[in-house]
Amino acid sequence: MSGTRKKALLKVIILGDSGVGKTSLMNQYVNRRFSNQYKATIGADFLTRDVNIDDRTVTLQIWDTAGQERFQSLGVAFYRGADCCVLAFDVTNAASFKSLDSWRDEFLIQARYVFELLK
Structure with missing residues (x-):
């Protein structure tokens, strides 16, 4: 029976200001690829990667959210169901660090709001 254990899924969202490298971080981690070209994320996008933790396969569903203010209201919907977040900033941009x-x-x-609804 141990071979039929259900695979765990963890939702991880990457948050930070526009242009700090959230998409690059996700692509590098999942696909081992980096691109110097900047293309703003509209809304959100996600990739998955399986990792082994304590002899168990865990699927990380990694969400890349838009950092532009005009899309931030959309981002709140993507917080729903998130198990954790990764905060990203640009080391050459102090304002992006202050925004964290x-x-x-x-x-x-948002996490507290969802938790309260589930009580």
Whole structure:
């Protein structure tokens, strides 16, 4: 029976300002590919990668969300069901680092809201 264990799925969302490299981070981790060309994410996109944790296969569903303010309202819907987030910033852009508090707080608010609904 141990060979028929259900595969775990974890939803991970990458958050941060526009242009900090969220898409590049996701593509590098999942596909081992990097591109110097910048193309803004509209809404959100995701890729998956299987990892082994304690002899168990876990599928990471990694969501790349749009960092532009005009798409941030869409991003809130993608927080739903997230198990964790990765906060991304550009080391050459201090403002993108300062924005991390806002990204974290919004994630925690949305996560708490979903948790309260499930009680």
